[in-house]
Amino acid sequence: MNGYGHRAHQFSWTFLVLALLFQTAGTALAQAEPGSALPDSADNFTGTILFIFGRPQNALPVDVAELRATCVSRLEAALRGRGHRTADRDVIEEQVRKWRVRGSDLISPEFLRELGQEADVGQILVATLLTDNARFLLTTRLIDTASGRLTFVDLIDVDLPEYDPEFAPVGVPEWRRVLDAACQKVVPQWAPPPVPAEETLMVLPTIGIASDPAITSAAAHSLFKTLLGQGLVFLDPSLAEVTMIEAGMPSHWLAPRGRRLLQDRFGAKRILVSELVSYDQNSPMVSLQALDPDEPATIRWILTEFSMSMRTVDLRTGTALRSATILHDKPPATGWFGNPVRTTLLQELEATSQALWAAFSPDSEDN
Amino acid sequence: MRKMWNSAAMALVMLAFVSGCSPKATSFVRDDVDYSFIRTVAIFPFQNLSQDINANERLHSVFVSQILERDAVAVVEFGTVLSAMSQMQLTVDSVLTPEQIMELGKVMSVDGIFFGSVEEYGIERLSKDRTYSITASYSLAETQTGSMVWSAQTRTDGGSFWRKLFGGGSASLYSVSKNNVNQALETLF
Numbered sequence: 088m089n090g091y092g093h094r095a096h097q098f099s100w101t102f103l104v105l106a107l108l109f110q111t112a113g114t115a116l117a118q119a120e121p122g123s124a125l126p127d128s129a130d131n132f133t134g135t136i137l138f139i140f141g142r143p144q145n146a147l148p149v150d151v152a153e154l155r156a157t158c159v160s161r162l163e164a165a166l167r168g169r170g171h172r173t174a175d176r177d178v179i180e181e182q183v184r185k186w187r188v189r190g191s192d193l194i195s196p197e198f199l200r201e202l203g204q205e206a207d208v209g210q211i212l213v214a215t216l217l218t219d220n221a222r223f224l225l226t227t228r229l230i231d232t233a234s235g236r237l238t239f240v241d242l243i244d245v246d247l248p249e250y251d252p253e254f255a256p257v258g259v260p261e262w263r264r265v266l267d268a269a270c271q272k273v274v275p276q277w278a279p280p281p282v283p284a285e286e287t288l289m290v291l292p293t294i295g296i297a298s299d300p301a302i303t304s305a306a307a308h309s310l311f312k313t314l315l316g317q318g319l320v321f322l323d324p325s326l327a328e329v330t331m332i333e334a335g336m337p338s339h340w341l342a343p344r345g346r347r348l349l350q351d352r353f354g355a356k357r358i359l360v361s362e363l364v365s366y367d368q369n370s371p372m373v374s375l376q377a378l379d380p381d382e383p384a385t386i387r388w389i390l391t392e393f394s395m396s397m398r399t400v401d402l403r404t405g406t407a408l409r410s411a412t413i414l415h416d417k418p419p420a421t422g423w424f425g426n427p428v429r430t431t432l433l434q435e436l437e438a439t440s441q442a443l444w445a446a447f448s449p450d451s452e453d454n
Numbered sequence: 455m456r457k458m459w460n461s462a463a464m465a466l467v468m469l470a471f472v473s474g475c476s477p478k479a480t481s482f483v484r485d486d487v488d489y490s491f492i493r494t495v496a497i498f499p500f501q502n503l504s505q506d507i508n509a510n511e512r513l514h515s516v517f518v519s520q521i522l523e524r525d526a527v528a529v530v531e532f533g534t535v536l537s538a539m540s541q542m543q544l545t546v547d548s549v550l551t552p553e554q555i556m557e558l559g560k561v562m563s564v565d566g567i568f569f570g571s572v573e574e575y576g577i578e579r580l581s582k583d584r585t586y587s588i589t590a591s592y593s594l595a596e597t598q599t600g601s602m603v604w605s606a607q608t609r610t611d612g613g614s615f616w617r618k619l620f621g622g623g624s625a626s627l628y629s630v631s632k633n634n635v636n637q638a639l640e641t642l643f
Contacts, residue, residue, distance in 0.1 A: 296512060336537070339532070340533040340536050341531045342533065344537075345533070345537070360531065362515055364512055366626065366627040366628050366631075392626050394628055398522065398531075400531045405534045405563075406494060407529050412519040414626075
């Protein structure tokens with residue numbers, strides 16, 4: 088055997104060993120993929136509630152019932168893949184009907200308490216799916232049922248591919264693949280219940296001025312995600328909303344009676360109020376109606392100029408303690424050869440939320 | 455040669471003069487009021503006389519931000535004002551009597567109430583240049599007697615001498631709003 092043949096022999100052995108290693112690692116990775124069985128690490132259940140806005144449209148050839156069932160099952164599968172024990176869907180539905188939970192901002196403390204005590208649900212994933220022409224906006228919030236704390240927030244927007252029934256591919260429809268991938272991205276890894284915080288901070292849902300409600304909701308989720316990322320501990324915004332509404336007051340009417348109610352009920356001393364103001368002259372405050380009356384109304388997912396502001400309000404006095412406002416009016420960036428660099432509205436909202444926190448944070452120099 | 459230098463100097467003086475001609479607020483400030491007693495204020499919803507249906511809310515938001523940024527007075531949350539208005543059955547367009555202002559002050563526990571009215575808001579189409587223009591008036595009433603102690607009217611636009619000279623579009627609507635509010639507040643704080 089010449090030297091070359093010996094080296095080739097060595098290479099083939101090395102290749103075989105490497106191939107075996109890759110195969111073993113590949114099997115391990117495949118087992119760890121979301122959706123497959125993992126040993127449960129949670130000692131109680133995680134429930135899922137989904138609210139759907141918009142309606143199935145051309146790019147989404149599916150009825151609402153099927154869309155709901157598919158999305159819930161995908162979210163549950165994604166949760167199981169991340170170590171959660173998912174609760175029985177019928178049990179959750181029963182509680183939703185009992186407490187008349189009609190929207191993602193209407194999660195009451197009593198509903199959470201009963202979910203925890205009667206159904207052993209430790210956390211509830213509140214998801215909203217907005218379908219708009221050829222687009223999804225999927226948002227999720229994970230709420231700890233014992234404390235009402237918001238422990239995780241995420242959101243994703245996805246463009247749907249063009250759909251033509253004559254040329255639709257055989258097999259799994261494209262929208263299912265897209266939805267499945269989106270669901271995998273917006274659920275958290277299971278984590279033990281959070282330790283009680285020293286002080287309860289409340290947060291109100293973001294107020295939108297001259298902006299579409301869907302965009303305001305996206306801005307709110309983006310802001311809450313930033314706040315959680317900065318280590319802030321706060322109750323889910325829907326708790327304040329529901330408590331005020333049940334007492335006959337809009338949630339933003341922080342009059343003495345409303346403030347006292349929030350203090351007595353949650354032991355909170357401060358509340359965070361945020362605003363999104365659109366200065367976009369081209370996009371009116373409501374969804375644009377397409378020129379063709381048969382076409383459904385669509386949301387214009389662009390804001391060229393907007394501001395986000397945030398202030399902390401003292402619940403004892405009703406006065407603002409700290410505030411910050413950030414304006415976003417950057418023109419689209421240009422890349423190589425003058426090509427515009429495309430950023431999505433969600434990316435812009437996320438960047439503005441982070442800039443707002445930087446201006447608002449007690450560590451910032453301006454404050 | 456001397457003539458040329460004189461002309462150049464004159465042109466520079468004119469340039470400085472023209473560029474310094476920024477619009478100013480027309481204001482009234484009562485001299486017999488000690489403003490240090492006004493520690494907590496509320497900001498009433500602004501009236502909207504313009505054609506943009508969101509003008510008052512946008513300008514109100516900027517006004518709140520600028521007042522808070524100055525850190526001169528404590529500001530009660532807007533919801534408190536809405537709640538008090540509902541309690542007293544007042545609307546944005548209500549013309550308040552001094553008694554009502556005093557009553558509002560008691561309900562909200564504030565020393566002063568700011569009012570505002572947006573008269574013009576949006577793109578000005580009089581000239582070839584499309585610039586944003588805002589005209590608004592603001593006032594402050596103290597709640598002990600219900601009397602007006604400060605009032606200002608300002609007009610700002612997004613154009614400037616330098617923008618016209620070197621090109622460029624109008625300043626953003628937010629910037630024009632912020633300038634408008636700041637010019638008014640400068641006459642008070």
